[in-house]
Amino acid sequence: MTVRPEDFRAAGGRFASGVTVVTAAHAGKVYGITASAFSSVSLDPPQVLVCVARTSKLHEMVVEGKTFAVSILANDQRELSELFAKPDREPVESFVELDVPHVLHATGTPVLRGCVAFFDCTLARAYDGGDHSIFVGDVRAAGLGAERPPLLYFNRGYRGITDL
Template sequence: MADAGETNDGAVLKRLPASPGRRHLSAQTGLREVMAQFATGVTVLTAGGESGHGMTANAFSSVSLEPPMVLCCVSRAARMHAAITEAGSYAVNILAADQQDLSKYFADWRRPAGMAQFDAVAWTPGARTGAPLLAGALAWLECELEQAYEGGDHSIFLGRVLTSSRGTGDNSLVFYGGSYHEVDGRARAA
């Protein structure tokens, strides 16, 4: 039976019993398996310029509304790391549910390097950064690189949002449990 307690504001908290099916995992192997249980939106980060590049990413989050800031996490071994660092800016393309192929394309290391990788997709250059904004995305953010922090084998890129725009789609692409899913945006609560 779960224990119950009360908070200062009168809310009741329940302590749930330990899950009998819980497995302990090694820190490194387990992290990937545990994080697969956390549903995330799917983005493609892009940077323009001579080192132009795109990369599928789900390590993305809002940081602040005033000033508007977001973060993304990129492996220091990834080509995207150098592209963002050299450009000093990046764009975040928030993918729609029907853009699973685009997500897979920008996750495939066999695609062309540099700006040639964008020849296979429809895009326009961002007005402030020149970073590719992918056609059909749910939304786009252009960001100026504000700060980079080391975080293990990744860098955490803090970006100040320069422009934000929303597309016309409703359904979002989500990654959960190692596969893609769709969230119907029309089902939002009123």
């Protein structure tokens, strides 16, 4: 039995998620991608995971650099989500080149300013996840940022929170 890719995508699109930018730093370069495949994993030890496409430039940087950071975007950071989802980008020496305000914490991997929360990690394990890798990170620093609602993604579109 095979599942059609369009059915897989359509079903996955019905899962409402937050939006993160996952960043990496290696060999004097930094890079980031928009990612919704993020989850908290463990409290003791503190661990989170992200799923990153093997084809992504971020993949090699995390494997080589052994760190990553997760910035959970606020609802006014949609432009950043779009910027970090663009194909055919290259790693840069600093996000200053992209006009993206950021801050460095424990691992030196950039965390985006204005995000609602962040996790700064060293790579604990990389698991095979088909055409993605599942990167589990040991959280070296975590914190809160902007007191704003988060940006959400659902059914291939950006959304905001509405209280029921």
